[in-house]
Amino acid sequence: MRLQSQRYRPWVVTLSVVLTWWIGATPPSSAYPAGGGSLGSLSSSPKSPTDVPLxxxxxxxxxxxxxxxxxxxxxxxxxxxxxxxxxxxxxxxxxxxxxxxxxxxxxxxxxxxxxxxxxxxxxxxxxxxxxxxxxxxxxxxxxxxxxxxxxxxxxxxxxxxxxxxxxxxxxxxxRRNWPIWFDEGMSEYLGSYAVKGSGIHIPAANKGKLAYLGNALRHRAFVPLRSLLTARPARFSGASMNIYYAESWGLINYLVNHAVHRSQLPLFFRKIRSGVDGLIAFKECFGEDLVAFESSWLVAVKELIRPPSRPVSLFSGHSIDDWTVHEGGTWRVADKEIRGHGNTNYNYLIKSEVPMKDFTLELEMMVERGTAGLILGNNYHGEYPYYYLVDVARDVVMLRRSYTATRIDPVKQAFADLPLGKWARIKLSVIEGHIALTVNNKE
Structure with missing residues (x-):
């Protein structure tokens, strides 16, 4: 596959998008029965891995x-x-x-x-x-x-x-009021990286966390600052973990990049290390008025989740280290192309971007055998993460809507003539809630 670019347009944020590549090794005739189908039809029971020596x-x-x-x-x-x-x-x-x-x-x-x-x-x-x-x-x-x-x-x-x-x-x-947000937020902040040539660079914006923050604001599910500052370990696991990790990253990122607050971070660290109550230390270093602090922080978060007005490249041409391999398959970069070979699992790459309402994705795709496609997803813990699936095979292009892992309904199907082993130009647009897909300039 060759991935070119994604264009973002500066509309109001209403949902986040996880753009996902996947390549299946199963022939399309058996993978997607006419009139239905689900992700479950693509997989077989995973075999127990052989414990080869480490x-x-x-x-x-x-x-x-x-x-x-x-x-x-x-x-x-x-x-x-x-x-x-x-x-x-x-x-x-x-x-x-x-x-x-x-x-x-x-x-x-x-x-x-x-x-x-x-x-x-x-x-x-x-x-x-x-x-x-x-x-x-x-x-x-x-x-x-x-x-x-x-x-x-x-x-x-x-x-x-x-x-x-x-x-x-x-x-x-x-300890009482130990700032778990500080430990976990610092781990998220330092662990967030960008690809730089064949290496990595830290720190970098964490677009997955920005997606969670944007959705939390949209759904009015943002955890209040005081609750975050006094959160216990249980909040960082289970159903609540995603938003607590995201806000912890967001708070550290805000403090580090704030002209005044960043100078107080070393003092805050020394205070909590010496045993000072985490909430007391926070107020002593960053201000007693938590409401005013939270208001300023949210302004900064909203600025971070504003979609860029210029085109953004999802693939550097050199590395897929900023993508996540899901389940399996063989993935590599060669000649500035992403090349993948699937197996019996769900084989796809995942990359998160900031939330957006309207966008256009342009790419070139070559299918040598089987089926390839795109998944548009949502990065919010309260909803099923994958929304729409676009399946591309030699003779058919299908749009499907997923509601759960087992309920995936067809929306529209069109016959196509896409020769195997040749590049096809794909353009997918989401404008005001409507999806438009063209393959080789044909809708």
Missing amino acids: RTLRGRSVELRTDTDPRYAKKLQNKLDSFIAQANTELTRVLEVPKRAVHTTIIVFESQQRYQRYARRHAPALVNNGGYYDGGGRTVVTYRFNNSMQLFFHELVHAIMAEHFGDHHFSRYT
């Missing part, structure tokens, strides 16, 4: 243990070391703390199934998480598919912050 790669700060592809593992090792160095530098700038030597192990399983088997033995309460930091063993445990590198980085920040707090077991989380 390879060990040792870097400057991180020891990587993994069963992933050796080429991917080597590139990941380099990025993990680069991240640790950049995170230490940014922490020194933001909190005025000395750099700490951090030596951490990270276990990255290829599949979620193998991660879950490991977690059931070592951390059963976290079996459904994307990963976790084991302070006792100074080890991050996670998996590749369905997780972005941002999650890997997030957990590594916990290891760094544990050094600064002198607490690798999170005992501080049990």
